Amino acid sequence: MAGKPVLHYFNGRGRMECIRWLLAAAGVEFEEKFVETPEDMEKLIKDGSLMYQQVPMVEIDGMKLVQTRAILNYIATKYNLYGKDMKERALIDMYAEGIFDLSEMVMSLVLCPPDQREANIALVKNKIKNRYLPAFEKVLKSHGQDYFVGNRLTRVDIHLLELLLYIEELDASLLASFPLLKALKTRISNLPNVKKFLQPGSQRKPPPDVEKIAEARKLFNFS
Amino acid sequence: MSGKPILHYFDGRGRMEPIRWLLAAAGVEFEEKFMKTREDLQKLRNDGDLMFQQVPMVEIDGMKLVQTGAILSYIASKYNLYGKDMKERALIDMYTEGIADLNEIVLIYPFLPSEKKEASLSNIKDKARNRYFPAFEKVLKSHGQDYLVGNKLSKADVYLVVILYHVEELDSGIMANFPLLKALRTRVSNLPTVKKFLEPGGKRKPFEDEKCVKIVKNIFQLN
Numbered sequence: 001m002a003g004k005p006v007l008h009y010f011n012g013r014g015r016m017e018c019i020r021w022l023l024a025a026a027g028v029e030f031e032e033k034f035v036e037t038p039e040d041m042e043k044l045i046k047d048g049s050l051m052y053q054q055v056p057m058v059e060i061d062g063m064k065l066v067q068t069r070a071i072l073n074y075i076a077t078k079y080n081l082y083g084k085d086m087k088e089r090a091l092i093d094m095y096a097e098g099i100f101d102l103s104e105m106v107m108s109l110v111l112c113p114p115d116q117r118e119a120n121i122a123l124v125k126n127k128i129k130n131r132y133l134p135a136f137e138k139v140l141k142s143h144g145q146d147y148f149v150g151n152r153l154t155r156v157d158i159h160l161l162e163l164l165l166y167i168e169e170l171d172a173s174l175l176a177s178f179p180l181l182k183a184l185k186t187r188i189s190n191l192p193n194v195k196k197f198l199q200p201g202s203q204r205k206p207p208p209d210v211e212k213i214a215e216a217r218k219l220f221n222f223s
Numbered sequence: 224m225s226g227k228p229i230l231h232y233f234d235g236r237g238r239m240e241p242i243r244w245l246l247a248a249a250g251v252e253f254e255e256k257f258m259k260t261r262e263d264l265q266k267l268r269n270d271g272d273l274m275f276q277q278v279p280m281v282e283i284d285g286m287k288l289v290q291t292g293a294i295l296s297y298i299a300s301k302y303n304l305y306g307k308d309m310k311e312r313a314l315i316d317m318y319t320e321g322i323a324d325l326n327e328i329v330l331i332y333p334f335l336p337s338e339k340k341e342a343s344l345s346n347i348k349d350k351a352r353n354r355y356f357p358a359f360e361k362v363l364k365s366h367g368q369d370y371l372v373g374n375k376l377s378k379a380d381v382y383l384v385v386i387l388y389h390v391e392e393l394d395s396g397i398m399a400n401f402p403l404l405k406a407l408r409t410r411v412s413n414l415p416t417v418k419k420f421l422e423p424g425g426k427r428k429p430f431e432d433e434k435c436v437k438i439v440k441n442i443f444q445l446n
Contacts, residue, residue: 065313065317067320069292070313070317087286093290132275
């Protein structure tokens with residue numbers, strides 16, 4: 001349908017999930033075209049739709065955007081979730097990048113070989129507890145406001161909620177000593193658009209299935 | 224001196240080099256405080272200067288910004304190197320992120336153990352020659368303008384030029400296949416403030432030699 005963004009990706013979280021979250025939080029309806037076979041991927045590449053032969057790709061406002069951050073930045077700007085000025089944007093970017101660094105680590109746990117998994121999980125939990133969550137709790141404590149930046153909803157609140165939910169999936173006890181983050185999590189979860197996205201039947205994707213991911217990686221020849 | 228941005232990093236390219244280049248292209252003088260030992264890093268951490276205990280960190284306009292992407296975006300916004308509107312910014316971001324993906328494998332190369340270098344070099348050459356450089360050559364060809372976006376210098380041009388130099392150091396014949404990229408590189412290198420940056424005595428950093436690698440490994444306790 002004309003007008004709605006179209007998301008091209010696998011039927012799973014991966015690098016598209018944060019984009020789904022942001023669109024949902026902004027109240028923007030979107031369509032999804034799932035890449036299911038190498039042929040699907042070949043077609044997108046042959047059509048010249050993928051600048052670097054990679055997904056995610058989002059068709060939006062006449063553009064075929066690739067690169068997760070580029071897509072997120074555009075959506076955040078368009079729907080006023082990127083702060084009010086250059087300095088707020090700098091803070092938002094700094095926080096978002098930290099969130100993405102940690103998300104990357106959590107996401108890749110699913111990919112690591114079974115004999116390394118325990119050690120890697122311990123490493124990631126350590127970073128969560130001792131580096132990232134304290135940094136974010138500190139920001140909330142410093143201003144005592146309901147939102148992360150500028151006393152109003154921005155993309156950081158959404159990215160952070162998503163991350164906190166993944167941390168909870170990994171080990172709920174990790175959030176125990178971070179009361180302000182827990183409160184933010186509850187508050188943002190209750191925003192109408194977010195609440196809807198959290199309910200069954202939405203376009204939110206479930207936790208990754210380790211076996212399915214291994215199969216997909218083989219199928220698509222990922223290194 | 225008050226007013227000038229201060230860059231905190233080691234005396235080498237690493238993740239700080241695109242930031243140095245962008246400041247240079249913007250005509251902004253900056254200072255550098257080099258970490259030489261692990262104690263230097265610990266001090267920054269203990270002083271609470273590093274949000275995620277990591278460098279690069281840039282002191283600018285009263286902020287202590289970390290995260291390369293956040294720093295680059297702030298500088299680009301401040302000095303009008305980020306396009307004229309949302310859609311130009313989307314293109315700039317899409318190009319910048321592709322360049323950053325390539326830079327991830329380039330910047331780590333000097334620090335790899337010797338037995339891993341050959342495979343990495345092969346990967347860098349393959350990605351540069353077959354994925355990234357052709358994509359950017361195609362953009363320049365498509366509009367025939369002097370710069371990637373909006374007929375005006377942006378952070379995408381500057382970051383691209385950095386990568387063109389760094390990859391050529393590892394793959395000396397590569398530029399022969401990309402005449403428009405070569406012309407862009409010359410054009411950007413001849414901008415007065417960039418020219419100064421590139422001259423002997425300028426702040427551009429050389430390829431990390433053994434001595435530098437040793438210092439860095441010691442600071443970050445890498446094997």
